[in-house]
Amino acid sequence: MKNGAVHNKEQFLNQIAKSLGRERRTTPVARPQWKHQPQWNVLKNATEDELLDVLGTQCDRIHTRVETTTCLELNNMLTTVIEHFDAKSIVSWDDPRFKEYGINDYYENAGRAGVDVHIWDPSIGEKNIIISERADVGITFADITLAESGTVVLFSDNGKGRSVSLLPTNYIAIIPKSTIVPRMTQATHYIHKMEQENGNVPSCINFISGPSNSADIEMNLVVGVHGPITATYIVVTDR
Amino acid sequence: MKVSLFITCLGDVFYPYVGKDTVEILERLNCEVVFPKNQTCCGQPAYNSGYHKETKDVAKHMIKTFEQSDYIVSPSGSCVTMFHEYVHLFDHDKEWQEKAQSLANRTFEFTQFIVDVLKVENVGASFSKRATYHTSCHMSRLLGVKDAPMKLLENVKGLELSNLPNKEICCGFGGTFSVKMVPISEQMVNEKIEHIEETDAEVLIGADCGCLMNIGGRIERQGKPIKVMHIAQVLNSRG
Amino acid sequence: MPMKIGDVEFFGRVDKGLRNSFMRNAVVSAQERLKGAKLNAAEELGDWEEWRNLSEEIRQHTLENLDYYLEELTENVCKQGGHVFFAQTAEEANEYITRVSKEKKAKKIIKSKSMVTEEISMNDALEALGCEVIESDLGEYILQLDDHDPPSHIVAPALHKNKEQIRETFSEKKGYKKTSKPEELALFAREQLRADFLSADIGITGCNFAVAESGAISLVTNEGNARLSTSLPKTQITVMGMERIVPTWEELDILVSMLCRSAVGQKLTSYITGLIGPKDKGDVDGPEEFHLVILDNGRSNILGTEFQSALHCIRCAACINVCPIYRHIGGHSYGSIYPGPIGAVLSPLLGGYEDYKELPYASSLCAACTEACPVKIPLHDLLVKHRRNIVEEHGKGTFGEKLAMRGFSLAASSPKIFSMGSKSAPTVMSPFIKDGKVKKGPGPIKPWTDIRDFPEPSKQSFREWFKKRDKGGDQ
Numbered sequence: 002m003k004n005g006a007v008h009n010k011e012q013f014l015n016q017i018a019k020s021l022g023r024e025r026r027t028t029p030v031a032r033p034q035w036k037h038q039p040q041w042n043v044l045k046n047a048t049e050d051e052l053l054d055v056l057g058t059q060c061d062r063i064h065t066r067v068e069t070t071t072c073l074e075l076n077n078m079l080t081t082v083i084e085h086f087d088a089k090s091i092v093s094w095d096d097p098r099f100k101e102y103g104i105n106d107y108y109e110n111a112g113r114a115g116v117d118v119h120i121w122d123p124s125i126g127e128k129n130i131i132i133s134e135r136a137d138v139g140i141t142f143a144d145i146t147l148a149e150s151g152t153v154v155l156f157s158d159n160g161k162g163r164s165v166s167l168l169p170t171n172y173i174a175i176i177p178k179s180t181i182v183p184r185m186t187q188a189t190h191y192i193h194k195m196e197q198e199n200g201n202v203p204s205c206i207n208f209i210s211g212p213s214n215s216a217d218i219e220m221n222l223v224v225g226v227h228g229p230i231t232a233t234y235i236v237v238t239d240r
Numbered sequence: 241m242k243v244s245l246f247i248t249c250l251g252d253v254f255y256p257y258v259g260k261d262t263v264e265i266l267e268r269l270n271c272e273v274v275f276p277k278n279q280t281c282c283g284q285p286a287y288n289s290g291y292h293k294e295t296k297d298v299a300k301h302m303i304k305t306f307e308q309s310d311y312i313v314s315p316s317g318s319c320v321t322m323f324h325e326y327v328h329l330f331d332h333d334k335e336w337q338e339k340a341q342s343l344a345n346r347t348f349e350f351t352q353f354i355v356d357v358l359k360v361e362n363v364g365a366s367f368s369k370r371a372t373y374h375t376s377c378h379m380s381r382l383l384g385v386k387d388a389p390m391k392l393l394e395n396v397k398g399l400e401l402s403n404l405p406n407k408e409i410c411c412g413f414g415g416t417f418s419v420k421m422v423p424i425s426e427q428m429v430n431e432k433i434e435h436i437e438e439t440d441a442e443v444l445i446g447a448d449c450g451c452l453m454n455i456g457g458r459i460e461r462q463g464k465p466i467k468v469m470h471i472a473q474v475l476n477s478r479g
Numbered sequence: 480m481p482m483k484i485g486d487v488e489f490f491g492r493v494d495k496g497l498r499n500s501f502m503r504n505a506v507v508s509a510q511e512r513l514k515g516a517k518l519n520a521a522e523e524l525g526d527w528e529e530w531r532n533l534s535e536e537i538r539q540h541t542l543e544n545l546d547y548y549l550e551e552l553t554e555n556v557c558k559q560g561g562h563v564f565f566a567q568t569a570e571e572a573n574e575y576i577t578r579v580s581k582e583k584k585a586k587k588i589i590k591s592k593s594m595v596t597e598e599i600s601m602n603d604a605l606e607a608l609g610c611e612v613i614e615s616d617l618g619e620y621i622l623q624l625d626d627h628d629p630p631s632h633i634v635a636p637a638l639h640k641n642k643e644q645i646r647e648t649f650s651e652k653k654g655y656k657k658t659s660k661p662e663e664l665a666l667f668a669r670e671q672l673r674a675d676f677l678s679a680d681i682g683i684t685g686c687n688f689a690v691a692e693s694g695a696i697s698l699v700t701n702e703g704n705a706r707l708s709t710s711l712p713k714t715q716i717t718v719m720g721m722e723r724i725v726p727t728w729e730e731l732d733i734l735v736s737m738l739c740r741s742a743v744g745q746k747l748t749s750y751i752t753g754l755i756g757p758k759d760k761g762d763v764d765g766p767e768e769f770h771l772v773i774l775d776n777g778r779s780n781i782l783g784t785e786f787q788s789a790l791h792c793i794r795c796a797a798c799i800n801v802c803p804i805y806r807h808i809g810g811h812s813y814g815s816i817y818p819g820p821i822g823a824v825l826s827p828l829l830g831g832y833e834d835y836k837e838l839p840y841a842s843s844l845c846a847a848c849t850e851a852c853p854v855k856i857p858l859h860d861l862l863v864k865h866r867r868n869i870v871e872e873h874g875k876g877t878f879g880e881k882l883a884m885r886g887f888s889l890a891a892s893s894p895k896i897f898s899m900g901s902k903s904a905p906t907v908m909s910p911f912i913k914d915g916k917v918k919k920g921p922g923p924i925k926p927w928t929d930i931r932d933f934p935e936p937s938k939q940s941f942r943e944w945f946k947k948r949d950k951g952g953d954q
Contacts, residue, residue, distance in 0.1 A: 005562040005756070005769075007553055008575070013565035013775065014546040017721070020782035026547040032726050035536055039529035040733060059746065121763070129763050130711065134677065150746035159761040163710045167703060185747065189732040192753075196693050196728065204559070204759040205709075206695075208751035213703035216743070217618035217635060218642050218661040220509045226617055226665050227672065228703025228750065247941045253901045254934045256941035263945070275945045278894040286884050286891075288844060290866030294888030301892040328860075377845035410803045414843025419926040421841060423490070423497055426930045427807040428843070457931030460916060 043149060044183035052148040052181045053236060059151035063211035064224050066233045072240055076107040079173075082233055083111075086171045088137035090117035092129075095160030098142045102175065102237065121162045130164050139169035139229070143176045145191065146234075149184040150210050153234065157205035166209055172229035174209070177240035241358075243271040244309035246347070248319045249281045250449040258449065261476035262315045262350055269358055278305045282322040288415050292329065296336075299326045303339050311357065312347040315472050317379020317448050320349045324383065349379060351447060351471060355388035361395055367477040368398030372441040374432075374455065375407045376448035389447050389471055396474060402439045406431075413454035429458045436466060447471045482598045482816050482830050484629045489814065489837040496808040502631070502639040506809055509638055513800045516744025517851075524740065534737050535855040537730045538791035541722075542782065548691040548724050549773065555694025559756025561769035569599035572772050576601060576683075576716055577608050579770055583714050585610055585680035589672075591698065591705035592616035593685025594633055594794060595720050595774060597816045598829070601683070612683075613675050615704035617668055621645050624652045631810025631818065634742050634796040639809055672704075682708035682766065686719035687793075688734055689771075692727045695755045696771065699738060701748045709754055715766035717754075721773050722790040728753075734793055737853035741795035777829040785864055789824050791854040796821075798848035798858055804841055813838060820848035820858045827865055832873055839865035883923070902943075904936035 018025040044055060053069070060067045070078040083091070091111065099105055099120075108118045119132045133139060141161070143153035153174040157163055166172055182188060185208065196202050213228030224230065243266055247259045263273045283298035303326065306312050314320050324347070326340035354360050373393060380386045393401055412418065412428025432455055436444050444459075444466055446452045456468035485492070496502065521527040541548055553563045566572035580588065588610050590596065602612045614623040618637035622628045625648045630636030637645070642659040649655035649667060657663045684705055686696040696717050698705035709715050725731050731753075739745045758765030781790055799805050799819030810818035815826035815835065823838035839862045848858040869875045890896045911917045917924065917933035924933055 003560055005557040005560050007557055007563045007565075009565040009567070009571075010550070010553060010563070013567060013721075013773070014550060016567070016775065016779045017546040017549070017782060020779045021543065021545070022783050026544055027550070030544045030547045030726075033536075033540055035533055037529045037533040037536065039524075039526050039533065040736070043525060063745075063749075123761055123763050126763055130677075134673070147747075152747055157759070157762060157765070159759070159763075162762075163706070163764045167706050167710060185732045185736060186729075189728040193692070193728040202693050202695070202753075202755060204755045204757070204762065205765055206753040207706070208747060208753075210745075210747045210749050210751075213701065213749050215617045215665060215702045217616070217621070217637055217702075218645060218664055219505060220512055220635065220638070221642075221661040223661050223665040226669055226702040226704070227615065227676075227707050249901070252941045253904050253936050256937045256939065256944055259941040260944065275942065277898075277942065277946075280891040280894055280897040281887075283888075283891060286887055288863060288866070289880070289884060290863065290868070290870040291881075291884040291888070292867050292871065294884050297888050298891040301894075305894075377843070377847070381846045381850050408847065409806075410843045410845035410847065412803070412843060414845065417840070417843045419923060421804075422926045422929055423493060424804055424807055424841065425843070427497060428803055429931070431807075453934060454931065457927070457933060460932040461930065 040184070040186040043186070047183060049178060049181065052183065053178060055148040056146065056151055056181060059149065060211070060234060063151050064214070064232070065151055065211040067236065068233065069236045069238050072102055072237055075102055075104065075235070075237055078235055079104065079107050082173065082235065083138055086137055088116060088171070090119070090136045091138045091140060092119045092133045092136040092165050092169060093121065093140045094142065094162065094165055095121045096142055102240070104175070121160050121165060123159045129162055130168070133162070133164040133168040136169040138171045138173060139165040140173045140175065141166050143174050143180050145188045146176045146181045147184050147188060147208070148181050152185070152208050152210040154188050155207040155209065156203040158203060163205050163207070166207065167228050169229060171231045171233070172212070173233045173235060176234050176236045178236055178238045179240060241271045241311065243273050243311045243313050244306060245273055245275050246279055246306070246312050246314035246319065247275070248314060248316045248449065250453060251315060254453070255449050255470065258315055258470040258472050261472040265363055265472060265476050266313065269354065269360055269363065276305050276309065282319040284319065284322040285415055287322065287325065287329070296329060299329055299340065300336065303336070303343050306343060306346070309346060311353065312343070313350055313353045314347070315350040315447070315470060316450070317349045317376050317383050317385060318450055320347055321378040321382045323347045349383060349385050349447065351388040351392055352385045355391055361391045363392060363475050365475045365477050366397035366479065367474050368479070369443045370400045370402070370441050371443040371445050372402050372404040372436060372439040374404060374411065374444055374446040374451060376446060376451050377410050379447055392475055393445065393471070399474070402441060405435045405438055411451050411455050413450050415450065418454055429454055433459060433462065433464065437464070441466065443467045443469055445469050445471050445474055482826070483834055484811060484814050484816065492812040492814055493808050496812040499639070499809065501641050502809045503807060505638055505641065506806055509635065510800050510806055513744060517741060517797065517800070520740035520744045520746060524736070530733070530737060531853055531855050533733055534853055535791065537725065537733060538854050541724060541726060542787060542790055545722065545724070545782070548726060549721065551691040552689050552694055552724060555692070556756055556771050559694055561694065561756035561771055563771045563773065566772055566774050566776070569776050572599050572718065572774050573601055573604035575772060577604050579714070579716060580605060580608060580610055580681060583680055587675065587679045588612045588681045588683055589675055589679035589708050589712060590614050590683045591685070591700065591708040592619050592636070593683070593718060594816060595685050595718050596683065597630065599774065599776065601718070613672070613679070615672050615676070615708060617665060617702055620668055620672065621648060624648050629811060630816060632796060632799060633794055633817065639811065676707040676711050679712045681714045681716060682712035683716045683718065684708055686717050686723055687738065688731055689719055689724040690728055690731050690753065691724055693755055695753045697731060697735065698752045698754070699735060699748050700750050703750055706750055706752055709752070709766065710764045713766060714768045716770045716772065718772045718774060721775055721778055738793050738795050741797035741851070741853040781828050786824070786828055786861055788856045789821070789828060789861060791856050792821055792825070793854055795853060797851040797853060801847040801851045803843065803845060803847065820862070821856070824858055824861045824865070832869060832875065836869060836875060839869065898942065901940055905938055908936050
């Protein structure tokens with residue numbers, strides 16, 4: 002990729018060095034070993050089941066429905082959840098996990114039952130966005146899940162469009178139980194390692210905690226503003 | 241144990257009875273109370289108004305005045321906090337900073353001294369009234385004395401102490417703030433009095449004459465039947 | 480809209496604020512609600528003080544090495560194909576942003592909430608160019624529709640408005656026909672803005688924290704508007720104050736955790752988005768072009784001074800939410816887009832003492848702000864430092880005050896004069912005393928007695944009593 006342009010950097014950074022009363026610092030600065038590191042103590046030693054409990058409790062507070070199921074029962078669970086939305090259209094990531102978990106079969110059945118199912122397809126470009134905007138349901142997998150805050154972490158990719166978790170009215174995240182970690186600390190540590198090892202991270206990383214909301218009108222919480230109005234997490238316990 | 245009393249300006253001129261009660265309680269607890277007569281003011285009015293050169297002169301005088309004291313005790317959390325502030329005042333003067341630090345180490349707010357140094361929580365007082373306690377900002381936040389007055393008051397026979405709603409909110413005194421920003425200060429003290437009234441207390445107890453002068457002065461102006469007392473008065477009551 | 484709001488002088492603004500009973504009730508109820516939420520969120524985190532210490536340590540280290548981290552950020556943004564513009568002033572920033580907009584022939588620009596773009600009056604510059612600039616944060620959208628009413632809180636900008644006022648604004652400006660129920664109002668804004676998101680040429684955002692190691696910017700929202708602003712338009716411009724940066728993703732974790740908890744009592748807001756340059760090759764959504772504008776605008780003058788810690792600020796508004804002054808006078812009284820304690824510290828630094836000389840005095844120094852600050856800015860201490868600057872370096876203390884303070888210092892350093900003063904108090908005050916109280920005081924006591932009684936000086940001072948009592952006299 003062509004490098005971007007930079008304007009006025011030298012003068013600007015020189016000014017900062019001058020204000021700090023020293024020469025420009027150009028050699029790598031070692032990040033210190035922070036004296037206090039309480040973040041690693043949160044939910045330390047919690048078992049997978051305990052983390053799942055924490056996730057469930059937190060999701061109650063952030064207006065997010067949590068269902069647990071097994072890989073075998075996953076499609077039945079999807080049917081139940083989506084029926085509730087009376088969905089006419091679904092948009093989904095193109096992610097190998099959908100096939101691996103057998104969700105493709107669900108999509109085929111839904112399609113036969115008259116539901117428009119769209120799998121994100123980079124070859125049709127912006128049409129994906131228009132379809133997502135009109136979709137009743139958007140479905141993605143969680144790449145990492147944070148128990149403490151009820152958060153799914155999503156890494157963007159060609160088949161993993163940003164709009165799927167954003168534009169549809171209802172959002173569903175499929176959460177393999179093994180992706181659940183205590184909190185954001187483990188996820189950012191993972192991203193940090195990814196950066197160090199690959200020199201690159203996805204161009205968009207989303208930490209999503211429930212449906213969109215706002216308290217801008219008289220501090221009353223309104224669920225569903227610019228993003229989805231509902232959020233549902235389906236935890237697959239045997240994955 | 242020899243204790244040097246720092247009476248403070250307000251205590252000296254307007255509320256000498258608070259000083260008398262302080263002396264009597266300390267003596268009953270087997271302290272020998274002395275009064276270094278060269279003491280003046282802690283310098284807070286000048287310091288908070290930004291006149292730091294002037295404050296340094298005052299600070300040096302007070303440091304010298306109490307140089308020989310083992311323990312300095314004062315019935316005012318705010319003035320004791322100012323003694324602690326001297327340390328920062330002499331950030332660029334090592335010699336005086338050391339002296340200031342030594343002064344700070346030896347200086348205690350009255351209730352703090354009884355509970356933390358003398359290790360006494362029951363001073364044998366009895367006072368049969370419904371009361372509530374005002375938490376002074378400097379004493380609780382900056383000096384960190386929160387529990388001592390409560391421990392002492394809990395052991396006062398007959399005292400019906402109720403929790404003051406929003407007790408952490410400033411009463412609107414703030415030294416010169418109370419005369420420089422009268423319209424704002426007025427609203428703050430009004431709200432404080434509303435909360436005091438909610439408790440149905442007959443007496444408002446505090447540990448800082450500045451706050452008490454503000455709240456008491458406003459209560460009197462409003463003609464409300466709430467009595468304002470310093471904690472030393474309550475702790476020296478036998479009725 | 481510039482940093483400065485309006486031309487009314489300080490006490491005029493305060494008077495208006497104090498008379499606005501809706502605003503005052505709204506602020507009180509917001510403060511009460513947030514107090515509980517924040518307490519819970521802090522408690523759940525475990526050792527809150529440890530978290531504050533860590534956050535402070537991170538901010539200190541980053542600022543001490545700011546030139547290095549900005550350089551690392553820049554390299555990484557460029558590597559991804561993003562452009563970086565360093566703007567010394569608001570004018571330079573606006574010039575660059577308008578230039579990009581012109582090049583893109585932009586007609587419609589969608590914005591997600593950003594204080595720094597308010598600080599530089601970016602909207603005015605773009606509107607002068609003929610662009611339609613649309614605020615997409617619900618609160619900002621309301622204010623924009625209401626003839627550009629200024630924000631009164633850095634997290635909840637429309638805190639001073641009630642739902643009935645909002646309904647009227649929507650109906651007058653956008654033909655809204657439904658009720659003043661917040662759900663219906665929000666749904667209407669959602670529908671209105673969806674069309675704008677889809678048709679906007681440029682998305683403009685602020686930046687909560689940039690991540691130097693990846694050249695990332697992060698955006699923290701609940702509504703999802705920042706995601707929309709950065710997913711749909713072809714060009715993205717992000718404006719960041721130069722101090723809003725962390726070394727790596729691991730520090731982002733800490734500061735975002737502190738921000739969400741301190742601002743709204745949430746563990747994390749609904750959306751935390753990390754964005755690295757333009758979209759990847761083969762991606763469908765996300766910007767094709769990415770511009771990062773890094774702004775100084777007076778910040779480097781704060782670096783290296785005793786006010787440096789003010790740059791630790793992560794704009795969570797925790798200080799505002801506990802401030803007893805803000806509680807009564809509201810945001811507009813500060814006359815700056817940065818209100819509350821942090822506003823009283825920052826506004827004079829960024830905008831000068833001339834415009835903001837009263838703000839450092841609009842504090843009882845109760846230190847609730849200092850206690851609340853998640854990155855441990857000693858806010859009340861900085862206000863005292865401002866006061867010192869005003870009198871010692873800018874000579875702005877009144878003559879009478881200077882004289883009084885010199886007199887005070889002289890007296891308080893000299894026990895003889897001091898005790899003479901306290902001895903004479905009863906005599907001096909006696910003409911003003913009625914029924915044991917001073918109802919109308921002389922000189923400096925006058926403003927006190929405007930609203931309160933002043934006590935009568937005791938006939939016998941404590942020191943006289945102590946000297947005369949049986950047990951012993953002075954040391």
